[in-house]
Each structure stands twice: as C-alpha cells, then as structure tokens.
Amino acid sequence: MITPENLRELAGRALTAHGMSEEDAARVADVLVLADLFGIRTHGVARIPQYLDRAGLGGVDVAAKVVVDQVAPALAKVDGANGIGPLVGSHALDAALAGARTTGLGAAFVRGSNHFGPVMPYLFRAAEQGFAAIIASNATTTIAPWGGREARLGNNPLGIGVPAPGGDPVLLDIAMSxxxxxxxxxxxxxxxxxxxxxxxxxxxxxxxxxxxxxxxxxxPLGGHKGYGLSVMVDLFAGVLSGAGYLTRISSWSEDPERPQDLGHVFILVDAAKLLPAATLAERMADFAGILHSTPAADPAQPVRLPGEFELRRYHDGLRDGVTVDDGVLARLSDLAGAIR
The missing domain is CATH 3.30.60.50 (Hypothetical oxidoreductase yiak; domain 3)
Known part of the structure; x- marks a missing residue:
C-alpha cells in the first residue's frame, strides 16, 4: 500500500527525471493515480514506464506543448503535439470545462495524442465540478468490422458521467469489445x-x-451494434478532430517509435444550468434508490450503478492507501532516480 499523495509524488518524479515539467508531470500523475484508486491498474501508474520507453524511441514527446485553439465560445480544437496522452487529455478536459462554464455546453476535439489512460478519471474530475460528460477516444486496431476478417477498428473507449451533488456521480467507462x-x-x-x-x-x-x-x-459487444458504436466513436474522436482514424493510427506495440496520432472528444454539460443542485441531488438519489431496490437475482450480488464498484475502491484507497504492484513501484523509483 502507498498513500495517493506519495504515489503522485513518485509518479511525478519519474516523469520529471525524463524531461517533463513539474506542472505537466502533475497533470499526468493525477490521471494515472486516479486510475489506480479506481482499481484500473492496467491503466494507472504502471503505464509510465511504457510511456517513457516510447519517448526514448522518439514515439512520444515528453516536452510537448499542448495547443488549445478556441474556435467558438464553446468549442475548442486541441493539438496534443504528440505529448503523453494523459497530459493531452487533461488540457482537453480543461478546454471543454471552460466552454461549458461560459455557455452551459462545451466540447473539445483532440488530435496528435497518445494513449490517455482510462476515461473514468476525466469523468470524475468533470463530475466533481458539477458537469455531466461524454468522453471518448479511438485506439489501435484490434476489432474487425462486422462481417470482416481484418482488424480495421480500435477497441475505442467511451465514457458517460453524471454528477450527483453531495454524493458520488454515476460513471460509465467501457470499451467496445x-x-x-x-x-x-x-x-x-x-x-x-x-x-x-x-x-x-x-x-x-x-x-x-x-x-x-x-x-x-x-x-465487439452487442455484435453489429458494438461495431456501429465503435465506428461512430472514431468518426467523432478521429475524423472530426483531424486525428488519425481506423488503420491510419500507428500501433503502439508494432511501431513504438512512431507517433500514434490518436484522437479524443470531450463533451461537457453544466448540470447547474439545467437543475438547481438540491433538485439534482434529490433526483439522483431517487434514481439510484429505484435501481438499488431491485430484487437481486443473486443476493450476494446486489444491483449496482455504473462506476459504483470503482468509486467504493476510490474511497477505500483515500482512507487506506492504493494497492500498486511492488515491481511497478520499484520501476518508478528507478525512473525517478534517473538523470536525463
């Protein structure tokens, strides 16, 4: 076990030791430590050595300067400049938040990015501030089109989150397989x-x-329906953003020295402009109560809301510490002690 604060500090030092600024490293560490708090360990700080390995091959730029172009009051285009994905995603979330605060609805379309971790940390940060969100990314090809026998689509993650003032938000984070x-x-x-x-x-x-x-x-999940959903995610995150799409995305594993040019999309809604906080809290509690009161097919497995299991881990982790593999911690310590 390690405290979230100590894990953020260690992750940040591993990144700054290899060329990231302290501010950028803190952004990346925040996303990845949240992933570990939620129990999504495959997408947490264990990814840092992989990110830095790619950076060493020239596939990722640890010193990238993310550029946000505000093309309309509620619409931004974000150029990730081939930066580490969670850094790019963090800037994109901020851009979408800024638009939503101004107009009630904000969106950011991202190109020039890389693997940005799981969607749930971004949904959570948006919900903490009172925003509902739809966030998605395209990915390296692993899924064949429905009826096909060659991989042309990514296992594209999609997340939807709704805040619940005074309580935990409802967060859905899924991929397409x-x-x-x-x-x-x-x-x-x-x-x-x-x-x-x-x-x-x-x-x-x-x-x-x-x-x-x-x-x-x-x-794909749901057969042709999951195929169609993966296509639409790539159209939003890839085509509309100006990023790579389908087979135009470089493979992390096969060509680690090449930029991936992944695309993301962030769409946020200021829930306070729809309902007063007290009203939303009441409605969310009633909504949750209806589902929680459903008789369980297996009494040992009560009905849960999307994200409830991960949020329980999050609260436990804040109290008791984060579970991280000893080998991952040792690798991060080695990286943190390195001199670029």
Missing part, C-alpha cells in the same frame, strides 16, 4: 476455453480456443 485481450491471454495460460462470443480466429470465425483468438480479432 466483449472481453479484454488480457482475459483471453489468461485463459490461454490456464489452458481454458473461452466463450465463442469473445473473439474470432484469423478468418473471422467465432472461436473458443484462446490461442486462435489471440491470432484473430476481438468481437
């Missing part, structure tokens, strides 16, 4: 089969063999 590739790898290691809804083989046929699945493609 039925199951993560990590689950398929785990099944292969354990010698177990997988459901045939998780992935296809290289010829596009559903498979229960995890080895064949790893050589094939992830299946």
């Amino acid at each position: 039925v199951a993560a590739r990590a689950k398929i790898r785990a099944a292969a290691t354990a010698g177990q089969s997988i459901p045939d809804t998780w992935a296809t083989d290289r010829d596009g046929r559903p498979t229960t063999d995890p080895a064949a699945a790893l050589g094939g493609f992830l299946q």
Whole structure:
C-alpha cells in the first residue's frame, strides 16, 4: 500500500527525471493515480514506464506543448503535439470545462495524442465540478468490422458521467469489445476455453480456443451494434478532430517509435444550468434508490450503478492507501532516480 499523495509524488518524479515539467508531470500523475484508486491498474501508474520507453524511441514527446485553439465560445480544437496522452487529455478536459462554464455546453476535439489512460478519471474530475460528460477516444486496431476478417477498428473507449451533488456521480467507462485481450491471454495460460462470443480466429470465425483468438480479432459487444458504436466513436474522436482514424493510427506495440496520432472528444454539460443542485441531488438519489431496490437475482450480488464498484475502491484507497504492484513501484523509483 502507498498513500495517493506519495504515489503522485513518485509518479511525478519519474516523469520529471525524463524531461517533463513539474506542472505537466502533475497533470499526468493525477490521471494515472486516479486510475489506480479506481482499481484500473492496467491503466494507472504502471503505464509510465511504457510511456517513457516510447519517448526514448522518439514515439512520444515528453516536452510537448499542448495547443488549445478556441474556435467558438464553446468549442475548442486541441493539438496534443504528440505529448503523453494523459497530459493531452487533461488540457482537453480543461478546454471543454471552460466552454461549458461560459455557455452551459462545451466540447473539445483532440488530435496528435497518445494513449490517455482510462476515461473514468476525466469523468470524475468533470463530475466533481458539477458537469455531466461524454468522453471518448479511438485506439489501435484490434476489432474487425462486422462481417470482416481484418482488424480495421480500435477497441475505442467511451465514457458517460453524471454528477450527483453531495454524493458520488454515476460513471460509465467501457470499451467496445466483449472481453479484454488480457482475459483471453489468461485463459490461454490456464489452458481454458473461452466463450465463442469473445473473439474470432484469423478468418473471422467465432472461436473458443484462446490461442486462435489471440491470432484473430476481438468481437465487439452487442455484435453489429458494438461495431456501429465503435465506428461512430472514431468518426467523432478521429475524423472530426483531424486525428488519425481506423488503420491510419500507428500501433503502439508494432511501431513504438512512431507517433500514434490518436484522437479524443470531450463533451461537457453544466448540470447547474439545467437543475438547481438540491433538485439534482434529490433526483439522483431517487434514481439510484429505484435501481438499488431491485430484487437481486443473486443476493450476494446486489444491483449496482455504473462506476459504483470503482468509486467504493476510490474511497477505500483515500482512507487506506492504493494497492500498486511492488515491481511497478520499484520501476518508478528507478525512473525517478534517473538523470536525463
């Protein structure tokens, strides 16, 4: 266990030791430590060594200066300048917040970015300030178009958040595949089969063999509906932003020395301009109560709201500390002690 404050400090030192300014490092650390607090450890501070490895190959610019172009009172274009993704995402969130504060509705479209961590930290920071949000990103291709047998789409994350004054917000953070590739790898290691809804083989046929699945493609959630949703995320986050899209995005794993040119989109609504805080709090509590009171099919698994499990981890982490793998902490310490 490590306190969130100490983890932010360690993450920040690892980044500044390799060329980031203290202000930029603090932005990145905030996003990634929130991910760890939520229990999304695959997208938390464990990503810092990967980000810096790519920077060492020239694939990411740790000294990038993110440029925000306010093209209308509520609309911004953000050029990430090939910076570390959470830095770019943090600036984009600020740009969308500024527009929403001014007009009630703000949006930022981002190009020239990289992997920006999970969506949930951005949703949470927006909700803390009273803003509902829709946030999405495109990603490296891992999903075949519905009916196809070549990967042309990313497992594009999409998040939606709604604030609840005086309480926890409702936060949904999903990607477009039925199951993560990590689950398929785990099944292969354990010698177990997988459901045939998780992935296809290289010829596009559903498979229960995890080895064949790893050589094939992830299946989109909801079949053709998930495919369509992934397409629309890429149109907003990639095409409209001016970023890369579909196969125009560079692969992090195959070409780590090349900029990815990922795109993101942030759309925020000032909830206070729709409802007084007390009214929204009452309505959100009633909404949650209706769902929580649903009789559970399994009494040991009561009905939860989206994000409730992660927010419980967040509160536990603030009180008890964050669980981070010892190897990750050791690697961050090594990076923090390095001299660029």
